Amino acid sequence: MEKFKTLKTTAVPLPIENIDTDQIIPARFLKATDKKGFGDNVFRDWRYTKEGKLDTDFPINQPQYKGAQILVAGDNFGCGSSREHAAWAIAGYGFRVVISSFFADIFKGNALNNGLLPIQVTPEYLAQLMTGIQENPEFTITIDLENQVIDTSLGQAAFDIDPYKKVCLINGYDDIDFLLSKKAEIEKFENNRVTFA
Amino acid sequence: MTGKTLFDKVWDAHVVDSIDNGPQILYIDKHLIHEVTSPQAFNELEERGITIARPDQIVATADHNTPTVDQHLPVKDEMSRNQLSQLTRNCEKHNITLYGLGHKYNGIVHVMAPELGVTQPGMTMVCGDSHTSTHGAFGTIAFGIGTSQVGQVFASQSLLLNKPKSLRVSVNGKLAPNVLPKDVILYIISKIGTNAGTGYFCEYAGNVFEEMSMEGRMTVCNMSIEMGARGGMIAPDQTTFDYVEGRKFAPKGDAFAKAVKYWKTLPTDNDAVFDKEYHFDAADIAPMLTYGTNPGMGIKINGNIPEKGDMTFDKALEYMNFKSGAQLLDTPINYVFIGSCTNSRIEDFRIAAQYVRGKHKAANVNAWLVPGSQQVAKQLQEEGLKEVFEEAGFVLRQPGCSACLAMNDDKIPSGEYCVSTSNRNFEGRQGQGARTILASPLVAAATAIEGKIVDVTQEVLA
Numbered sequence: 001m002e003k004f005k006t007l008k009t010t011a012v013p014l015p016i017e018n019i020d021t022d023q024i025i026p027a028r029f030l031k032a033t034d035k036k037g038f039g040d041n042v043f044r045d046w047r048y049t050k051e052g053k054l055d056t057d058f059p060i061n062q063p064q065y066k067g068a069q070i071l072v073a074g075d076n077f078g079c080g081s082s083r084e085h086a087a088w089a090i091a092g093y094g095f096r097v098v099i100s101s102f103f104a105d106i107f108k109g110n111a112l113n114n115g116l117l118p119i120q121v122t123p124e125y126l127a128q129l130m131t132g133i134q135e136n137p138e139f140t141i142t143i144d145l146e147n148q149v150i151d152t153s154l155g156q157a158a159f160d161i162d163p164y165k166k167v168c169l170i171n172g173y174d175d176i177d178f179l180l181s182k183k184a185e186i187e188k189f190e191n192n193r194v195t196f197a
Numbered sequence: 198m199t200g201k202t203l204f205d206k207v208w209d210a211h212v213v214d215s216i217d218n219g220p221q222i223l224y225i226d227k228h229l230i231h232e233v234t235s236p237q238a239f240n241e242l243e244e245r246g247i248t249i250a251r252p253d254q255i256v257a258t259a260d261h262n263t264p265t266v267d268q269h270l271p272v273k274d275e276m277s278r279n280q281l282s283q284l285t286r287n288c289e290k291h292n293i294t295l296y297g298l299g300h301k302y303n304g305i306v307h308v309m310a311p312e313l314g315v316t317q318p319g320m321t322m323v324c325g326d327s328h329t330s331t332h333g334a335f336g337t338i339a340f341g342i343g344t345s346q347v348g349q350v351f352a353s354q355s356l357l358l359n360k361p362k363s364l365r366v367s368v369n370g371k372l373a374p375n376v377l378p379k380d381v382i383l384y385i386i387s388k389i390g391t392n393a394g395t396g397y398f399c400e401y402a403g404n405v406f407e408e409m410s411m412e413g414r415m416t417v418c419n420m421s422i423e424m425g426a427r428g429g430m431i432a433p434d435q436t437t438f439d440y441v442e443g444r445k446f447a448p449k450g451d452a453f454a455k456a457v458k459y460w461k462t463l464p465t466d467n468d469a470v471f472d473k474e475y476h477f478d479a480a481d482i483a484p485m486l487t488y489g490t491n492p493g494m495g496i497k498i499n500g501n502i503p504e505k506g507d508m509t510f511d512k513a514l515e516y517m518n519f520k521s522g523a524q525l526l527d528t529p530i531n532y533v534f535i536g537s538c539t540n541s542r543i544e545d546f547r548i549a550a551q552y553v554r555g556k557h558k559a560a561n562v563n564a565w566l567v568p569g570s571q572q573v574a575k576q577l578q579e580e581g582l583k584e585v586f587e588e589a590g591f592v593l594r595q596p597g598c599s600a601c602l603a604m605n606d607d608k609i610p611s612g613e614y615c616v617s618t619s620n621r622n623f624e625g626r627q628g629q630g631a632r633t634i635l636a637s638p639l640v641a642a643a644t645a646i647e648g649k650i651v652d653v654t655q656e657v658l659a
Contacts, residue, residue, distance in 0.1 A: 015508065016508070016509055017507075017509040018391060018509060020491070020623045022602075022621070022623040022625060023623065027261075027602040027603060027626075028603070028604060030233050030261075031233075031262060031274075031276035031279075032276070032280075033240070033280055034236075034237060034240065035237050045624070045625050045629055050611065050630065075392075076391065079391060079425065080327065080422075080621060081327050081602075081621075082234070082325060082327040082329075082343055083234065083343075084234070084237075084343035084345060102392060104392070104395060104425060105395055105425070106342070106343060106422075106427070109342075109343060110343035110344075113343060113345035113346070114345065162219065162359065163218050164216060164218075164219035164220055174345065175346075175357045176241075176348060176352050176353070179222070179352060179353035179356075179357065180352060180353060182353070182355070183353065185213055185214050185222070186222065186354065189214075189224055190224065193210070194210060196448040196456035197452060
């Protein structure tokens with residue numbers, strides 16, 4: 001997993017609430033058996049018109065937001081299906097951070113397991129941030145994971161992250177490494193657990 | 198000391214270790230896998246040279262990306278065929294039991310596992326599918342996981358998790374006629390919203406759930422994720438024990454008696470405290486419909502679409518081509534889907550058949566019935582329900598997830614409404630541009646017969 005320490009970049013606004021994982025990556029694109037290429041189809045049915053043309057009204061497609069590595073989205077982001085393909089699609093497109101006022105549980109975990117940082121901020125801060133980047137596409141956001149701070153021209157905001165996950169992100173570790181290091185404890189537990197065979 | 202909840206008891210019995218200032222290691226009893234969310238996890242382990250810790254605690258099925266016609270023939274779509282054969286290869290290589298396409302136990306993972314007695318009270322179960330919450334109907338901690346976590350369970354039979362908070366939804370009183378478990382859960386979600394449960398594990402309590410069949414309880418727990426809860430549970434009782442007893446993987450004889458003794462200790466203690474509670478009166482629940490693009494946007498069948506008017510709400514109504522203040526009754530409907538891990542069990546088809554018997558579907562309607570498993574398909578045949586539906590002009594397909602997520606060819610055309618017994622009415626869920634109206638199997642059956650949405654509240658079923 002790619003390490004995450006700090007990031008300074010612009011952001012794309014997506015002021016829609018309850019963005020579900022079917023919007024992030026529709027089911028018809030889940031047939032691959034590797035993790036590659038999902039970025040091409042991120043928000044597929046919003047980014048393209050019915051005729052298959054790029055919809056230039058959709059923020060991600062607008063040239064002024066090109067190269068932005070942060071997605072700023074409405075409340076309850078990532079609800080719905082557990083498909084990790086949603087996190088692969090967002091990361092695959094080039095985003096490294098998603099900022100929202102609320103994340104669905106499974107998406108949040110999936111993002112963290114792929115080095116994609118979900119940052120939860122207050123609804124008020126989110127609204128200011130959204131306006132900031134809508135008015136000025138050059139609006140720059142700095143993320144400092146070590147100190148858990150977002151810094152913009154609006155001022156600084158602190159954010160929470162699970163301390164264990166923070167260590168994983170900063171060092172590029174994943175849970176498999178950790179769980180394998182606990183193999184003896186797991187086997188000991190297993191031999192004493194309640195079963196009825 | 199205050200008492201423990203059902204969730205506490207099962208969770209605490211599975212904690213291997215707690216990390217200071219961090220998550221806990223939770224032991225997983227059963228791991229269900231399917232073709233769509235497992236291949237990358239198998240690849241990951243292979244690349245890292247890690248073996249699968251407990252293949253005998255994994256059960257595999259093919260369901261999401263499978264055709265529902267001609268299952269005996271090679272799958273036409275190349276990518277789908279490849280995904281399915283990869284599952285077969287992975288299971289063979291790692292000695293995992295697979296009930297693949299065409300097998301007599303094949304079916305939607307959340308239908309076939311309970312049928313086989315894989316699902317038992319007091320267990321921890323996971324699957325790379327958010328509707329794993331279904332198995333909570335047995336008093337099981339069951340929840341959906343991402344593919345990285347599928348890999349973690351492969352590697353260690355455990356997961357790193359922070360213990361969720363506890364939530365209880367109580368519904369007491371008497372349900373009106375023709376109000377089904379699907380209506381109960383759609384009603385709850387319409388009241389508390391799609392993120393009220395995020396960060397929580399839910400317990401459903403009250404006489405309404407106590408009186409439900411296991412099929413009904415599964416329908417309710419299935420949709421826990423639609424209010425954001427990772428899982429939903431119902432205390433195991435005699436109904437649960439009777440359902441589990443005698444099934445293929447259920448404990449037998451003395452072992453079963455011992456298991457029941459243990460399962461009886463699991464219900465929430467009287468003095469247990471929940472982090473959040475909701476109470477509802479059963480009498481207020483009616484047959485439900487959704488009008489928007491998330492499962493929380495629900496109204497009573499004869500109700501009116503509310504006025505709200507924020508950007509997300511307006512976008513949803515525009516997508517659905519509905520107006521605030523309007524009713525859904527009499528809306529012409531061309532597609533009806535009875536299926537999915539929410540409502541594709543025998544009981545769902547029995548109630549639909551009660552309405553359909555002796556009638557014929559409206560000429561404009563394409564009515565698809567997709568049983569949840571081969572065993573349900575067999576029951577349909579044995580109980581004579583297949584005939585009832587076929588005489589009524591319904592198309593009975595082969596088991597699978599089908600038009601719930603439209604990964605295969607079972608797609609609703611753009612712009613069309615579909616009254617569906619599935620669990621998600623998201624934009625494009627049932628096909629690009631498709632407009633989903635979630636409802637119970639009874640409402641779906643009535644819609645197919647009438648060709649439009651009709652009020653079933655006064656309907657007397659034979």
